[in-house]
Amino acid sequence: DVKVTQSSRYLVKRTGEKVFLECVQDMDHENMFWYRQDPGLGLRLIYFSYDVKMKEKGDIPEGYSVSREKKERFSLILESASTNQTSMYLCASRLRGAGELFFGEGSRLTVL
Amino acid sequence: RKEVEQDPGPFNVPEGATVAFNCTYSNSASQSFFWYRQDCRKEPKLLMSVYSSGNEDGRFTAQLNRASQYISLLIRDSKLSDSATYLCVVKENTGNQFYFGTGTSLTVIP
Numbered sequence: 001d002v003k004v005t006q007s008s009r010y011l012v013k014r015t016g017e018k019v020f021l022e023c024v025q026d027m028d029h030e031n032m033f034w035y036r037q038d039p040g041l042g043l044r045l046i047y048f049s050y051d052v053k054m055k056e057k058g059d060i061p062e063g064y065s066v067s068r069e070k071k072e073r074f075s076l077i078l079e080s081a082s083t084n085q086t087s088m089y090l091c092a093s094r095l096r097g098a099g100e101l102f103f104g105e106g107s108r109l110t111v112l
Numbered sequence: 113r114k115e116v117e118q119d120p121g122p123f124n125v126p127e128g129a130t131v132a133f134n135c136t137y138s139n140s141a142s143q144s145f146f147w148y149r150q151d152c153r154k155e156p157k158l159l160m161s162v163y164s165s166g167n168e169d170g171r172f173t174a175q176l177n178r179a180s181q182y183i184s185l186l187i188r189d190s191k192l193s194d195s196a197t198y199l200c201v202v203k204e205n206t207g208n209q210f211y212f213g214t215g216t217s218l219t220v221i222p
Binding site for chain 2: 031033035040041042043045048050056058090094099100101102103104105106108
């Protein structure tokens with residue numbers, strides 16, 4: 001069965017802290033994505049990676065960076081968390097050139 | 113203009129009712145179309161892909177109208193368990209970008 005695992009379901013951080021969100025998939029998918037989901041705005045793409053060590057900015061990359069050192073793992077980094085980064089973060093993966101996205105359970109981040 | 117637009121609802125319907133959602137997309141070059149279901153505080157999960165000829169999966173029917181650039185989802189004989197938010201998702205012909213609607217909220221009432 002397809003599995004995308006996000007390391008933390010709920011996090012509370014303080015303004016200025018560095019935050020790591022980890023995502024692991026066990027499907028050997030080339031493509032991985034980080035989205036944030038906010039009420040009324042839907043899912044917005046932060047970054048995606050089309051293969052190991054490859055990354056591209058999405059629609060809202062400001063304030064975020066990513067790392068893809070291994071095929072199965074895609075990390076989202078908030079270098080200095082701010083209150084406007086309070087959101088639900090969703091990781092997804094997809095087989096290159098085919099079909100749908102598979103999502104992790106999400107990480108709900110609150111920045112105080 | 114948003115890439116994908118949906119009526120946010122909410123739709124409140126009695127059990128057994130038929131309900132339909134529409135979604136419009138702006139890029140005529142879009143290639144792939146999906147309906148996802150998202151339960152409260154959970155991740156989106158694929159409900160069904162949408163094919164050019166239309167497709168059906170049990171009580172769910174999805175249709176695509178390329179000329180008018182909209183897709184639809186019809187749910188027949190609604191169940192309480194159908195209560196969720198339904199997301200319209202569109203992928204363009206090139207690149208890896210998926211575009212999401214903001215979702216349509218459905219509540220099925222006993």
